[in-house]
Amino acid sequence: MTDLRIVIAGAGGRMGRTLIRAIAETEGLKLVGALEYAGSAHLGEDAGLMAGTGPNGITVESDVAPALNGADVVIDFSTPAATVRLAGRLAEAGIAHVIGTTGFSNEDNAAIADAALRTVIVKSGNMSLGVNLLAALTRRVAATLGDDFDIEIVEMHHNRKVDAPSGTALLLGDAAAAGRNRKLDECSDRGRDGLTGPRVKGNIGFASLRGGSVVGEHMVIFAGASERIELVHKAEDRMIFANGALTAARWTKCGETRREPGLYSMADVLGLADF
Numbered sequence: 693m694t695d696l697r698i699v700i701a702g703a704g705g706r707m708g709r710t711l712i713r714a715i716a717e718t719e720g721l722k723l724v725g726a727l728e729y730a731g732s733a734h735l736g737e738d739a740g741l742m743a744g745t746g747p748n749g750i751t752v753e754s755d756v757a758p759a760l761n762g763a764d765v766v767i768d769f770s771t772p773a774a775t776v777r778l779a780g781r782l783a784e785a786g787i788a789h790v791i792g793t794t795g796f797s798n799e800d801n802a803a804i805a806d807a808a809l810r811t812v813i814v815k816s817g818n819m820s821l822g823v824n825l826l827a828a829l830t831r832r833v834a835a836t837l838g839d840d841f842d843i844e845i846v847e848m849h850h851n852r853k854v855d856a857p858s859g860t861a862l863l864l865g866d867a868a869a870a871g872r873n874r875k876l877d878e879c880s881d882r883g884r885d886g887l888t889g890p891r892v893k894g895n896i897g898f899a900s901l902r903g904g905s906v907v908g909e910h911m912v913i914f915a916g917a918s919e920r921i922e923l924v925h926k927a928e929d930r931m932i933f934a935n936g937a938l939t940a941a942r943w944t945k946c947g948e949t950r951r952e953p954g955l956y957s958m959a960d961v962l963g964l965a966d967f
């Protein structure tokens with residue numbers, strides 16, 4: 693079997709560098725390109741040196757076309773604007789796209805769904821096995837308990853994170869809403885402040901904490917009249933997200949054949965859709 697040829701977008705970021713290390717440590721995967729923003733201080737650097745693995749001969753560049761030459765899949769943890777632009781390019785080229793970026797608007801999500809009509813896209817606010825299992829559990833618990841239990845989702849991340857609520861919190865919120873046969877857009881309470889009035893029954897609340905070096909922590913609280921259930925995930929190392937993204941990248945192919953175009957989730961990749 694030939695090596696899977698991978699390009700990393702957002703290569704100089706926390707996740708980009710973690711992915712470059714993960715690829716170097718994994719049999720059957722080959723880094724063939726490293727993309728960064730046009731003004732990035734990393735342009736021209738050797739991607740391996742940048743990520744701390746030793747030189748690998750791949751130069752960090754902002755020009756997308758040469759980096760994509762011969763690539764099977766792009767793994768992208770960058771920014772919403774960069775990801776949406778890249779999704780259009782990859783759809784034209786028929787190259788698979790694994791999207792870990794978070795913080796998308798509804799318009800961004802529509803543009804990504806449109807790109808997925810032409811190529812395979814795996815997109816998830818969290819690529820780890822643990823969080824995707826937590827989401828499956830959240831859906832089942834929400835379906836079992838019903839509206840008498842108030843659902844609140846609390847997340848904490850490092851002080852460099854720029855979007856809130858986190859992509860994971862929204863993924864968990866979607867799962868909770870789906871368990872109640874609702875759409876999250878119709879029942880979410882985000883950013884309470886001031887004289888908010890009492891809690892609206894059936895809504896799903898979000899709270900975001902930021903500080904220090906926390907990799908990512910999420911808690912789904914089901915608060916009833918005299919009892920409370922809490923489902924918690926704590927990420928201790930970004931390598932769990934990188935390994936999940938590599939699993940997704942491999943999944944974009946069945947043997948030597950690319951999967952059918954479509955917008956897929958980590959639940960599809962991990963076989964948790966019917967859990």
Ligand SMILES: NC(=O)C1=CN([C@@H]2O[C@H](COP(=O)(O)OP(=O)(O)OC[C@H]3O[C@@H](n4cnc5c(N)ncnc54)[C@H](OP(=O)(O)O)[C@@H]3O)[C@@H](O)[C@H]2O)C=CC1
Pocket residue numbers: 701702703704705706707708727728729730731732733769770771774791792793794795816817818819820855859933
């Ligand atoms: N789904 C998941 O499992 C996870 C998702 N994430 C998400 O991934 C994203 C990145 O996270 P993280 O690595 O911590 O953030 P960083 O800010 O460390 O990395 C983002 C990188 O993308 C670069 N970038 C900006 N514009 C472009 C562009 N046009 N082309 C290529 N690269 C570009 C940035 O460059 P510069 O700094 O020069 O602007 C930066 O190096 C976030 O949205 C985060 O929420 C993070 C962890 C796990």
Ligand SMILES: O=C(O)C1=N[C@H](C(=O)O)C[C@H](O)C1
Pocket residue numbers: 794817818849853857858859860861907908909
């Ligand atoms: O920005 C991060 O760091 C993370 N982002 C993702 C999110 O928004 O949920 C996943 C993880 O929690 C780390």
